Structure formats: C-alpha cells, structure tokens
Amino acid sequence: MYQSVLSDTRFHDLLLEFDRELAENARNAGCGKCRGVLHSARYWRKPRGRTCCVGPDHDRRFSFCCARDGCRSRTTPASLRFLARKVYLATIVVLVSMMQHGVTEGRLERLNESVRVDRRTVLRWLQWWRNAFTATAFWRNARASFSPVEQGRLPATLFERFHGEAVERLIALLRFISPITGGKAHAF
Numbered sequence: 001m002y003q004s005v006l007s008d009t010r011f012h013d014l015l016l017e018f019d020r021e022l023a024e025n026a027r028n029a030g031c032g033k034c035r036g037v038l039h040s041a042r043y044w045r046k047p048r049g050r051t052c053c054v055g056p057d058h059d060r061r062f063s064f065c066c067a068r069d070g071c072r073s074r075t076t077p078a079s080l081r082f083l084a085r086k087v088y089l090a091t092i093v094v095l096v097s098m099m100q101h102g103v104t105e106g107r108l109e110r111l112n113e114s115v116r117v118d119r120r121t122v123l124r125w126l127q128w129w130r131n132a133f134t135a136t137a138f139w140r141n142a143r144a145s146f147s148p149v150e151q152g153r154l155p156a157t158l159f160e161r162f163h164g165e166a167v168e169r170l171i172a173l174l175r176f177i178s179p180i181t182g183g184k185a186h187a188f
Helices: 002-006 009-029 090-099 105-115 119-135 137-146 156-161 166-180
Strands: 038-040 064-066
Touching: 002 090, 002 105, 002 166, 009 038, 009 064, 009 166, 090 119, 090 156, 090 166, 119 137, 137 156, 137 166, 156 166
Parallel strands: none
Antiparallel strands: 038 064
C-alpha cells in the first residue's frame, strides 16, 4: 500500500485540496483573538518523504495573519499534509510508524531507503505516538471513541478502527489527527 500511495500524485493533490478547505474555513472564521479579517501568510516548507513529483503548491503551508493593527495574530489551520513542525509529511510519519508493527525488516528497510528516514527518527516517532500524542488533551478526549486501544501499537491500532480501503482509512486517520497539526491544539 505505502509505495502506491506515496508515488500517487492524485493522493497528494487530494490532501492539498483538503488542506485548502481547512484553510478557507479558518479564514472565514476570522482571527481567534479579535475576530478581525485574516490575510494570507503562507510559508514554504521543505517536506521530506515525498516520492513523487508534485507542484510547488504542495510545499506551502497555509497560514494567516490578522489584518487588525495591534493584533496581527497568526492562525495556522489544521492540515492533512503536515504534522505540526515535523519535517516529514504526515503521511510518512503515519505509514512508517504503522509499519513498525507486523512488517518484515526487509520491507521496512526498502521503505526507509525510498523516503530516506533514519531509524532513530522512526524511533522518535514511535515515542511521540506512545508518549506525547497520548498525553494530549485531544487524545484523552478522543480515545473513548476507539476503546480499547493498544497504546504500544499506535498509530496502527487507530488505522484499523477506520473503515474502507487502505487509502480511505489513511485519509480518515489524517483527518482524525488534523486538529493537532496546526492552530491552538498542538500536541507538542
């Protein structure tokens, strides 16, 4: 599954469209502090892990800045492409972390070669899923919907709870964790 998803430009285009919708909703809501008008303040990211060629829009993070003098607060909407400040794409963080459960060493090694992720980075991601993620208010509120959850198998155990084909389940998982990818509900 991972190779076809990572190399499918349509999948990445779909995630960009979802992010555009999330950004438009955030912009329409106005500034979270003063309800002022939000102006675009997108910024470049250098995401790691993408194995296909996509346009430059895929490397820009949607963000907004309040237009009202004295406020100028930044609003960064949720994202299905970026996992807060992590440099790897959210898809990579989820897929590689899931593969730590039930995948042969050879397959994991090939994936690591194709997305160029170091084993120590993968171990940090696993620690993030097991410790930082599970300590968030977001997860404490949401975990009852997924009970019982094997904390040591996150995110695989979440992926298994969603329905549909593998890509649909992956998108559902990315949508689920999107509240912690930007804005005020950071998990870090």
